[in-house]
Amino acid sequence: LFDGYWIKPENRIRGNTTTAWPNTNWRQYELVCVGKWKRLVERDYLQTDVLSFAVDVDPNAVPQEGIRPPAKVTDAIRLLLHMGAGIPENQLDIPDLGIRLWPNQLEGQAALKILAGVNCGQFAVALARDYLNYYLVWDANAGASGLWRLRPVPRGDEPAMWTFVEGGPLPGRLATAPGAHGPASSFVARETLTEFTLPPENNFVRVTGTLKGEVYSCTARNPKSWNRPGESTADPNHPDYIGRFRPLYRKFDGSLTTKEAVQIVTRRLFDIACRAQKFARFTTPLPLINAAAFEPSIYTTRTRRPPLFGDVVNFNGEPYMVNQCDIDLRKEHHMLCHIELRGFPPPLPA
Numbered sequence: 001l002f003d004g005y006w007i008k009p010e011n012r013i014r015g016n017t018t019t020a021w022p023n024t025n026w027r028q029y030e031l032v033c034v035g036k037w038k039r040l041v042e043r044d045y046l047q048t049d050v051l052s053f054a055v056d057v058d059p060n061a062v063p064q065e066g067i068r069p070p071a072k073v074t075d076a077i078r079l080l081l082h083m084g085a086g087i088p089e090n091q092l093d094i095p096d097l098g099i100r101l102w103p104n105q106l107e108g109q110a111a112l113k114i115l116a117g118v119n120c121g122q123f124a125v126a127l128a129r130d131y132l133n134y135y136l137v138w139d140a141n142a143g144a145s146g147l148w149r150l151r152p153v154p155r156g157d158e159p160a161m162w163t164f165v166e167g168g169p170l171p172g173r174l175a176t177a178p179g180a181h182g183p184a185s186s187f188v189a190r191e192t193l194t195e196f197t198l199p200p201e202n203n204f205v206r207v208t209g210t211l212k213g214e215v216y217s218c219t220a221r222n223p224k225s226w227n228r229p230g231e232s233t234a235d236p237n238h239p240d241y242i243g244r245f246r247p248l249y250r251k252f253d254g255s256l257t258t259k260e261a262v263q264i265v266t267r268r269l270f271d272i273a274c275r276a277q278k279f280a281r282f283t284t285p286l287p288l289i290n291a292a293a294f295e296p297s298i299y300t301t302r303t304r305r306p307p308l309f310g311d312v313v314n315f316n317g318e319p320y321m322v323n324q325c326d327i328d329l330r331k332e333h334h335m336l337c338h339i340e341l342r343g344f345p346p347p348l349p350a
Contacts, residue, residue: 036146072101137308143300144300170182194280199276200222206247209254281339289306
């Protein structure tokens with residue numbers, strides 16, 4: 001259920017010397033625990049040599065335009081976690097993706113470098129988020145001894161790993177009995193549900209890249225958010241509605257050297273800035289997901305685990321992503337969790 005560290009154990013003496021029971025050494029401990037992230041963000045890159053990603057770590061990498069290509073983003077993340085943060089290779093689950101750290105064409109072909117003092121964990125998370133739309137998560141149940149996993153942000157069409165329902169149990173079943181709401185399901189505790197929506201900040205994106213004087217440009221707009229002159233596509237009842245033009249520009253990014261790169265960044269910025277985000281928070285019995293049913297090659301030792309960031313679940317018939325899950329154990333027999341889910345925005349017209 002939890003794998004991490006305690007910060008400062010404190011105890012209070014509960015025993016006494018005037019009676020035979022309880023024992024004089026009986027103490028009540030209070031432990032403030034923190035997860036693996038606490039240890040990771042304490043690790044800075046302290047090597048004296050500058051870590052450069054100018055060339056691929058694979059000496060057999062296929063040359064591009066006659067030169068050895070720069071490092072892959074996934075190789076840079078692996079180096080930061082292994083060499084910088086000291087995580088052993090057997091606790092890393094980093095896929096091999098082809099996206100590379102190309103130098104910025106507007107800054108003298110300067111390659112990405114890591115200097116002493118850079119925080120390894122924060123920089124690895126930034127690379128995963130900005131270049132790949134991936135996230136880094138510690139999974140204590142994966143592999144033989146837990147894994148730091150680099151995972152893609154879900155799209156919402158993945159199979160749901162669990163289902164949360166507001167309704168009552170199946171006929172003739174107690175609400176708290178296992179399986180009372182169907183397989184791999186649990187109920188939302190009464191009067192704990194909170195739902196809210198964060199509106200978008202923008203509704204139009206333009207990104208421009210360049211290579212050797214050639215300019216690449218791409219735009220994306222949200223037709224449900226505002227009406228362009230002569231159009232009537234906006235919907236005041238749509239969660240993305242703003243009612244006025246709110247643009248976001250990223251001009252002449254020298255690190256975007258292909259049309260494909262410009263398109264990827266445009267789509268990424270649009271999804272972040274131009275779509276509303278809906279959330280749901282509630283208390284529920286702690287789900288123990290049978291993760292081996294979804295990834296049998298990863299969960300070989302411990303097959304079940306609590307929900308993790310990025311898991312796709314079903315809430316009242318709609319797909320959601322787990323945003324946060326805080327375990328709450330009460331008197332050893334009430335296993336609850338306070339969970340926050342983030343919804344997937346509905347598709348827009350082409």
